[in-house]
Amino acid sequence: MDPYQPLPPIKGQRFKFSSATPFTPTLLRSQLPPSVAATYETRLENQQVQLTNPPKESADKALRLAKKQRRKAAQDRKRECVMGKRKAMELGVWKFDERLAKWEIFWPVHAMWTSYIAEALGLAPRPEVLPTKEQIGNVMPSTAGLQAKLIKADLHGCIVKVKECKNASRVGREGIVVHETSNTFKIVTKEDKLKVLPKQGAIFTLSLPLFAPSPHSQDSDPRIEFELYGNQFRFRAAERASKKFKPKETIEL
Structure with a gap:
């Protein structure tokens, strides 16, 4: 069979094809009924139609590509001097020198955290005359607003105390947070000891x-006490923005 021989007549007509009237569109228009011709003009004309299924990439090729991308990302981090988790563990970045577990060393850190949290929560300045117990409710900030901001705050430097725990020996343990992970608080106690609180x-x-701390602030100033439920707080500080916890606040005078 000669592929270059003239085409047989279609419906008794012999067509002459050129770039202006290519074979496929002319054939389709001649074979399609008039009711479908409009569909061809709107959906197929001047469009690229794929006649075969695209080739599938092999699983091995996808794994090689993913490995190559991970290697490239690691090289980029190395160029930017960003330390990875494995390198940090090898260098002992997260190892705490227990010789530095001194309450007096971290007390200034707690003082800085108090100023930081007061600014983050937008607490009012301390008045010259403190409100009485009956007037506390008038100056009490919105607890809903405090919760939304507190959940995003950094707790390194705050003082936490264990109120309830399955391990009764940990109840009442109190200290300054020196490191927070997803599942633990590392604190320095007043006895100059490093403790890990799950x-x-x-x-x-x-x-x-x-109120926001001032030079006239004293330990007897009014305070707000929140309860942190550990089961609902098992997230890193960077992950807490999308999480919620339910506080129960009390006031101490």
Whole structure:
């Protein structure tokens, strides 16, 4: 069979094809009924139609590509001097020198955290005359607003206390948070000891000043006490923005 021989007549007509009247569109228009011709002009004309299924990439090729991308991302981090988790563990970045577990060393850190949290929560300045117990409700900030901001706050430097725990020996343990992970608080106690407090199955109390600290602030100033439920707080600080916890606040004078 000669592929270059003239085409047989279609419906008794012999067609002459050129770039202006290519074979496929002319054939389709001649074979399609008039009711479908409009569909061809709107959906197929001047469009690229794929007549075969695209080739599938092999699983091995996808794995090689993913490995190559991970290697490239690691090289980019290395160029930017960003330390990876494995390198940090090898260098002992997260190892705490227990010789530095001194309450007096971290007390200034707690003082800085108090100023930071007061600014983050937008607490009012401390008045010259403190309100009485009956007037506390008039100056009490919205707890809903405090919760939304507190859940995003950094707790390194705050003082937490174990209120309830499955392990009764941990109840009442209190200290300054020096490192927070997804599942634990590392604290330095007043006895200059480093303790690890698991979050699971424990309830912690967190005390905040009612007013922004000032040179005249005293330990007897009003404070707001929140309860942190460890089971609902098992997230890193960066992940807490999308999480919620239910606080129960009390006031101490």
